[in-house]
Amino acid sequence: MTARLKDPTTRATITVAGDHSVRIERIFNAPRAQVWKAFTDPALVAQWWGRGHTLDIERMEVRRGGHWRFVEHTPGGREGFEGRYREVTPPERLVSTFEWDGMPGYVAVNDATFVDLGDGRTRVVTVCLFHTTAERDGMLKSGMEGGLNESYAALDRVLAAATAP
Amino acid sequence: MTARLKDPTTRATITVAGDHSVRIERIFNAPRAQVWKAFTDPALVAQWWGRGHTLDIERMEVRRGGHWRFVEHTPGGREGFEGRYREVTPPERLVSTFEWDGMPGYVAVNDATFVDLGDGRTRVVTVCLFHTTAERDGMLKSGMEGGLNESYAALDRVLAAATAP
Numbered sequence A, B: 001m002t003a004r005l006k007d008p009t010t011r012a013t014i015t016v017a018g019d020h021s022v023r024i025e026r027i028f029n030a031p032r033a034q035v036w037k038a039f040t041d042p043a044l045v046a047q048w049w050g051r052g053h054t055l056d057i058e059r060m061e062v063r064r065g066g067h068w069r070f071v072e073h074t075p076g077g078r079e080g081f082e083g084r085y086r087e088v089t090p091p092e093r094l095v096s097t098f099e100w101d102g103m104p105g106y107v108a109v110n111d112a113t114f115v116d117l118g119d120g121r122t123r124v125v126t127v128c129l130f131h132t133t134a135e136r137d138g139m140l141k142s143g144m145e146g147g148l149n150e151s152y153a154a155l156d157r158v159l160a161a162a163t164a165p
Helices: A002-006 A032-040 A042-048 A133-141 A144-163 B002-006 B032-040 B042-048 B133-141 B144-163
Strands: A013-018 A021-028 A055-060 A067-074 A077-089 A093-100 A108-116 A122-129 B013-018 B021-028 B055-060 B067-074 B077-089 B093-100 B108-116 B122-129
Touching: A013 A144, A021 A133, A021 A144, A032 A042, A032 A093, A032 A108, A032 A122, A032 A144, A042 A055, A042 A144, A133 A144, B013 B144, B021 B133, B021 B144, B032 B042, B032 B093, B032 B108, B032 B122, B032 B144, B042 B055, B042 B144, B133 B144
Parallel strands: none
Antiparallel strands: A013 A021, A021 A122, A055 A067, A067 A077, A077 A093, A093 A108, A108 A122, B013 B021, B021 B122, B055 B067, B067 B077, B077 B093, B093 B108, B108 B122
């Protein structure tokens, strides 16, 4: 608890939110406009989304109905991910679908809310909705939490660079 | 009831199958191999999928992970639909996602099973899984049943032409 109070940004909190959803919370040390930009500007997303790995942004049309497709270069090969934007409401809400090439046709919805904490920090709350409980549990067991924390740590570095004097 | 016994192929049976799914059943007067072909051959799909309207098959990669995208020419304009194949197991199972351009980011899964009835007819059972109950109910109220029956009637004609001597 002390560690989290001293540095509340170092890990995401993942909780089960319903039969087939999870809720992810993470605080970032940057104003909301900058965090929003880091989620929606392809040049910035490329620097953190793939856990620090090289990321090809093949498609990223940040508007309702637009598609996205990223390819992450991992030590084991290339991993493709894609989806479509359901809602883009700057700087507060970004809703999109998520599908990994390794499990085609299994589509989750990521509903992200950006909360201005009023002290220069931003809380990002993402509700991930799956079609079934089994899909949710499969994602939780897949190492999602580790990968997410690696990506968010990379995002911390992107935001620190952006806010550096 | 009598009408259904006399001609059991003229309409689909749609029932609620769970909190966020529906089950659709329809019998076709054609052998399973021909029904399977009508669902997976782009030249045939173009003739029935769009309720008898002109249908552009922009993409149709019938294999696990492949994408599909159709554009239907309706009296009111063009309507785009797309998705991806999760499972392709000829001639018995076809699982794919479904998304209408008008509601981007709302993705249903259509899990279709083709049952050989042993008398030259085929029952197609499709379970449609939505992310939420509201999405399912919205689809039911959207006129899905009418559109589906129009498409299946067009499919009857395609199958009759294929089996004609």
